[in-house]
Amino acid sequence: MTDLRRDGRALLDEARQERTPDADTRERVYQALLASPAFLAGAPAPPAGRRPLSATQKWLLLAALAAAVIGALYLAGHAGEKPQAAKSKPVPARAAAPESASPLAGRAGSGGR
8 A cells, every 4th residue: 555656656756856946946045035124024123121140140040949849849748747736835634633622522502412
């Protein structure tokens, strides 16, 4: 199916030769394109007021990007964790006081005895 007959191959070669200009024609078209005012007018002008970054600005930009990446990696690593409670002093366990020492033990209606 991919093999072409002799006349089919010749037909494809002729079509290829007609579409592909010779070197002189290509050079003439290229020079005409470069000389045309439409080509020169279509070239974008450099933006006004823009200067390239200085070495210090480049280093600061690099440091800011590195800090952003490190921060994003840190937050991504801790995304599934529960937030920890505020650090406070632990409340000491109270010793069990005898029931008679309770301030409510002598009151009537306390329902304790």
